[in-house]
Amino acid sequence: MHIQQGSLDSEGNWSHLNSDVLLKNPLVLIFANRYVLEDEAIFNIMRDLFPDGHLIFGSTAGEILGSQVNDGGLAYTAIEFEKSSFNILSENILNHSKDAVAAGKALGLKVNKEGLKHIFVISEGSFVNGSELIKGIESVLPDEVAITGGLCGDDARFNRTLAGYNKPAAEGEIIGIALYGQSLEISFANYGGWFPFGPERIITKSKGNVLYELDHKPALDLYKSYLGDKAAELPTSSLFYPLSVQSQLKERPLVRTILTIDEAENTMILAGDVPEGSKVKLMMATVDGIIDGACEAAKEATKNRKTDAQLAILVSCVGRKLVMHQRVEEEVEEVIEVIGKQAVVSGFYSYGEMAPFSDNNQCELHNQTMTLTLISE
Template sequence: MKFQQYEKQTNTDWILVSSTKIQLKKPLVLVFGNRFLLEEAAVYEDVKNIFPDGEIVLGSTAGEIMLEKVYEDSITITAIEFEKSSFKVERANILDFDKDAVAIGKHLAAQLPSENLKHMFIVSEGSFVNGSALINGLESKNTNTAITGGLCGDDARFEKTVVGYNEKPKEGEIVAIGFYGESLEISFAQYGGWTPFGPERIITKSEGNVLFELDNLPALDLYKKYLGDKAAQLPQSALLYPLSVMQKGKKEPIVRTILSINEEKNTMTLAGDVPMGSTVQLMMANIDNIAEGALHAADIGMKNRKNKPELALLVSCVGRKLVMDQRVEEEIEEVIEIIGEQAVVGGFYSYGELAPFYGNKSCELHNQTMTLTLFSE
């Protein structure tokens, strides 16, 4: 693999972060950045001028990850030339599917040739998509292909997210990148580090990713009771107190954060499904435990690898970033310590992370986790 990385702040020129400038042939160009900056008309054209034959994927974030640093109000570019393997990119807009996440997932999966498909990486709109339903659609065709990626972000504003493929990014876009090649080695992992607390409650009424009742009581009222004064800052304050959800028949709990609330209906909309009958418990954060969780994710990702990773794509949750604040780069440093400094690191802070649990290929939607996808060829 060959790489080029660039970074740009507000009102500055593009800065080459790589040690030397080299010409890449038909690279995959991953552009992650602040939503307002990505919406500027000149940005896509700038990237196209730098990589005229590149396949350009753009996504808004809640923070950008490049090498050992975490950026804000910036745009980062990680361009990759695959020398022995190949990739294919497909896009669709969920607004053209009446916001049906399963349908758009099936459509995208059908567009990627299944023969020799090694892995799928997803860059999805993050404002209103049901992430777990999207996964169900994506896995409908290629059940043996692992999926990782993330739901794009908009810092802590939760106003809108934008995604684009070979054009200026816009609302509703979902991009699927398929990777192909016998020489390609890809591993992945996820881990959280949050601590459950308080009583366990049962979801007694829900529809998809909308939560109505816990223990036959309005879920939003109960949640506000726990938040106290912080209830006035919903939904942003919910990032600090996510829900641990143990579904019937599952071995591992998943973490869900709240995307929006409906005061009139007394409901909460979460990033993924919250099935009735599931057991729910509040979670809280300890900064040291979160950083340790990132290290644990890296340990899992490196298990059974034959080669050292050349590329690491990190997708971590905006909630982790808000909690860690000025210490946020510690979790990136923990990952690099395990995977090695030879790996080029890129990625973003998200509204939802996609990765299987350890030992599985079936993908899950996570919140408040560090996920990583490690590549070598």
């Protein structure tokens, strides 16, 4: 595996690492601020850098490159696989009337299943129901194939997200990277570090990822009463107080953050499903707790590996970044300390993270986690 990396900072300055290495038909992961991707010139710049590259763009709430976390710019990682292969599929959820299950199934049906080892997904993140997207993809995949990835971000603006494959980034795009190869070793893990507090509530009315009522009371009103003065800053302030959702259908609780609120309908739209009958608690975090969570994720991802990771793709939640503020790089440094400095690190801060729990292959949508995908060949 040969890898090049580079970045564009918020002042417009480029930096290129290992640029003397000539890559053939590389997979190029390009994570960038949404404002950067809105400039279509950036596509031409990346195409000039990698004329035969497979260019994948995703907007972020922060870019991870090595041990650094950057804002307002772009970070790219170009990978040439020596013993493995990949195929890239894309689908636009807008062509499916925003039906995430249908879009996910359509994407999954495009995947060649023969020899398939893993799928990494980069999805639009501003209105997609990530749980339904995963359900759609998994419905047409072999049970042994795992999915990891993340929902694109837009800093803390929650305005719109962009993604694209071999074309300028646009709204609604969902991209799947299918990986093949007998020698590929791929491991993954996720961990939060948040803790629940306050009274337990029951979801008494919901539909998909739209939350209407808790304990038969309007959920948005109840949530605003918890936030107090911070309610005026919704949905951004919700990133500091996500929900722990324990569904009757799941063994473990999942964390859910709010993508947006609907004042007219008095509802909250979350990044993933919130089934009726689920038990809900508010959550909060400390900086040290979040950093410890990143360390635990790295330990889980490396625990049973036979080889050292060559590439680590980190997807962490924008809510973690807001809580850690100036200490945000510490969670990335903790991961590197565990997985080893031989691994090239790439990634982004997201609106939702996709990964199975470590003891099975069924993917879940997470919020407020550090999620790792470790790859070697």
